[in-house]
Amino acid sequence: MQEPVKTPxxxxxxxxRLSQAGIDLEMKNRCGSYLQMDQDMVHAACDESxxxxxxxxxxxxxxxxxxxxxxxxxxxxxxxxxxxxxxQEDPRGYVxxxxxxxxxxxxxxxxxxxxxxxxxxxxxxxxxEEGAELHIISGCASGSHVGKGGAHYGISEFYIKxxxxxxxxxxxxxxxxxxxxxxxxxxxEENGVFxxxxxxxxxVKKIQMYPTATLTGANSLARFSSIVISLPGSHMDxxxxxxxxxxxxxxxxxxxxxxxxxxxxxRGHIRGNVAGTRGHLECKGLILxxxxxxxxxxxxxxxxxxxxxxxAAVGKLAKDEIEYLMARGLDEDEATAxxxxxxxxxxxxxxxxxxxxxxxxxxxxxxxxGF
Amino acid sequence: xxxxxxxxxxxxxKEVLHDINLTIGGxxxxxxxxxxxxxxxxxxxxxxxxxxxxxxxxxxxxKGEDVTAMHAHERAQRGVGMMFQRPPTISGLxxxxxxxxISKTKEENIPELAKIVHMDxxxxxxxxxxxxxxxxxxxxxxxxxxxxxxFVMLDEPESGVDLENISLIGRNIGGLLEKDKHIVDRxxxxxxxxxxxYILDYIDADKGHVMCDGEVKCHGNPREILKEIQQRGYKxxxxxxxx
Numbered sequence: 001m002q003e004p005v006k007t008p009x010x011x012x013x014x015x016x017r018l019s020q021a022g023i024d025l026e027m028k029n030r031c032g033s034y035l036q037m038d039q040d041m042v043h044a045a046c047d048e049s050x051x052x053x054x055x056x057x058x059x060x061x062x063x064x065x066x067x068x069x070x071x072x073x074x075x076x077x078x079x080x081x082x083x084x085x086x087x088q089e090d091p092r093g094y095v096x097x098x099x100x101x102x103x104x105x106x107x108x109x110x111x112x113x114x115x116x117x118x119x120x121x122x123x124x125x126x127x128x129e130e131g132a133e134l135h136i137i138s139g140c141a142s143g144s145h146v147g148k149g150g151a152h153y154g155i156s157e158f159y160i161k162x163x164x165x166x167x168x169x170x171x172x173x174x175x176x177x178x179x180x181x182x183x184x185x186x187x188x189e190e191n192g193v194f195x196x197x198x199x200x201x202x203x204v205k206k207i208q209m210y211p212t213a214t215l216t217g218a219n220s221l222a223r224f225s226s227i228v229i230s231l232p233g234s235h236m237d238x239x240x241x242x243x244x245x246x247x248x249x250x251x252x253x254x255x256x257x258x259x260x261x262x263x264x265x266x267r268g269h270i271r272g273n274v275a276g277t278r279g280h281l282e283c284k285g286l287i288l289x290x291x292x293x294x295x296x297x298x299x300x301x302x303x304x305x306x307x308x309x310x311x312a313a314v315g316k317l318a319k320d321e322i323e324y325l326m327a328r329g330l331d332e333d334e335a336t337a338x339x340x341x342x343x344x345x346x347x348x349x350x351x352x353x354x355x356x357x358x359x360x361x362x363x364x365x366x367x368x369x370g371f
Numbered sequence: 372x373x374x375x376x377x378x379x380x381x382x383x384x385k386e387v388l389h390d391i392n393l394t395i396g397g398x399x400x401x402x403x404x405x406x407x408x409x410x411x412x413x414x415x416x417x418x419x420x421x422x423x424x425x426x427x428x429x430x431x432x433x434k435g436e437d438v439t440a441m442h443a444h445e446r447a448q449r450g451v452g453m454m455f456q457r458p459p460t461i462s463g464l465x466x467x468x469x470x471x472x473i474s475k476t477k478e479e480n481i482p483e484l485a486k487i488v489h490m491d492x493x494x495x496x497x498x499x500x501x502x503x504x505x506x507x508x509x510x511x512x513x514x515x516x517x518x519x520x521x522f523v524m525l526d527e528p529e530s531g532v533d534l535e536n537i538s539l540i541g542r543n544i545g546g547l548l549e550k551d552k553h554i555v556d557r558x559x560x561x562x563x564x565x566x567x568x569y570i571l572d573y574i575d576a577d578k579g580h581v582m583c584d585g586e587v588k589c590h591g592n593p594r595e596i597l598k599e600i601q602q603r604g605y606k607x608x609x610x611x612x613x614x
Contacts, residue, residue, distance in 0.1 A: 007541075024590070050461060053456070085578055102493060132448050233384075256463075263588070285447070318459065319422070319423075320459045321459045323421050323422065323443055324418075324455070324458055324459050325469070325472070326442065326443040326444040326447065327419050327420075327421075327443045327444075327447055327452075327453055328447060328452075328469075328472075328473045328518055329444055329447040329448050329457075329470060329473060329475075330443045330473070332442070332444070334472070335444070338464065338468070338469065338472045339461060339464055342461060342462070342463035342465065342468060342469075342497075343462070343463045343464075343466025343470075344460065345463050345464075345465070346463075
């Protein structure tokens with residue numbers, strides 16, 4: 001078992017926030033860890049054979065071939081955020097490499113914690129080489145202070161080689177004064193599998209992200225799942241995109257969105273470029289209090305033989321469903337919470353049980369505070 | 372167990388039930404018949420406490436307590452239970468999770484109970500999503516088995532159900548109504564809506580009522596009433612009884 005992660009100066013409140021973002025500082029159920037507080041790398045280690053967790057700079061020095069991966073999935077000129085991160089002379093972030101045939105049973109955790117700094121930046125590269133299987137939980141959080149403000153710019157590039165698999169479960173626990181703008185993209189080769197899960201149940205000032213998976217290999221698969229609650233003052237512009245470029249490639253984009261007063265823009269785009277590809281996009285939204293859910297599903301087929309579909313629905317809790325549960329003895333609040341819990345209950349095929357439990361735990365916390 | 376006094380009910384702006392009087396004693400099972408649209412389901416939904424059914428006059432007493440103004444969950448907690456004819460589909464909510472929520476601190480073995488009504492394979496399915504007629508009824512019976520109400524209302528338990536499932540559902544409804552106990556030991560009561568009467572083979576009903584145009588117009592032996600309706604239709608039955 002690994003040594004616990006040392007976090008000098010971190011308050012017990014902030015440790016709790018990290019815990020609720022899925023970070024296990026005791027390292028009881030993790031095989032590796034990367035922790036960055038503001039711009040300081042605090043911890044980077046992994047004891048799983050064949051898997052390395054390295055700070056970005058150290059990794060680039062160690063493996064010159066990483067130059068073939070850095071800024072290849074995400075363009076440094078994409079927008080102001082990527083330009084800002086690409087311009088850093090002292091780049092931060094992490095590199096995780098699952099070498100050929102390796103596999104982790106316990107997940108690796110990565111944590112980007114925003115405390116004092118105005119802007120936190122990170123550039124991450126995650127590679128699963130041929131036949132490797134890599135499971136990562138990424139807990140991003142800010143300190144419990146409110147009113148100071150801050151921004152997180154994170155670039156993540158994923159490379160899933162032939163017959164490899166990456167699951168990346170990201171749980172956000174920001175504050176209502178924090179702006180978050182991740183930019184990420186993945187390239188999935190033959191028979192590769194990429195599972196990307198995103199959970200945000202806590203207040204945030206602004207999130208904007210639109211990760212893209214390009215499926216270049218035959219029979220590759222990408223599945224994006226997002227579960228979000230938007231509270232008053234939160235503006236969440238979320239989306240995911242899949243580009244299907246090889247026969248047998250498929251993608252599934254699933255979102256469950258609830259607003260309790262905040263704004264959610266739920267984007268989704270699947271493009272089928274070759275025959276024999278399939279994609280499905282599903283966005284379901286619940287408006288519990290005044291707020292906005294703006295679903296923008298796009299499916300784009302450019303060839304005979306690509307099968308794409310989408311399903312989007314935004315509504316309120318149905319009275320007959322609540323009263324049905326009340327007729328079984330649950331009071332109105334219990335009935336409402338039970339239905340919302342079911343609405344958010346997205347089981348992700350292929351995700352290790354420990355990570356599914358972590359997602360469920362995040363929803364539990366939201367449920368206990370009355371959604 | 373249940374006493375309904377001079378009950379009138381509106382749905383929207385329209386009065387659907389007019390001046391209903393009905394008493395069901397402890398251990399008794401009553402059957403409610405009547406043509407489509409006569410108000411039978413409205414009566415059950417009103418007794419259960421659904422908010423769209425507005426009581427404009429009268430009283431509902433349950434175990435001697437006035438429950439007229441109570442919400443559905445308060446009535447359920449006091450022992451009123453209902454099998455719905457067309458329950459809603461709840462997307463995402465698994466049947467097993469719902470049963471756990473219903474059971475609260477009770478210690479029922481949900482998988483074992485589910486096996487009895489052949490619903491063990493459905494515990495991870497969204498409630499009623501893609502369920503057949505028989506599966507919906509079995510799910511309803513399972514929920515009632517866990518809820519274990521003292522007064523059970525059944526809205527057409529045999530509709531949309533094949534003969535094999537009727538037998539399974541009927542036997543378990545019989546269990547809910549303690550039909551396996553000697554008549555003097557029965558405490559549970561029921562009110563059952565039926566068109567076909569198939570369910571009568573399992574519930575040993577004590578009294579029958581016919582509802583027409585929002586009124587209960589005749590009472591009697593349930594099998595005799597059913598026979599009369601089957602032979603002469605509702606029109607003649609009601610004319611005969613109103614004489």
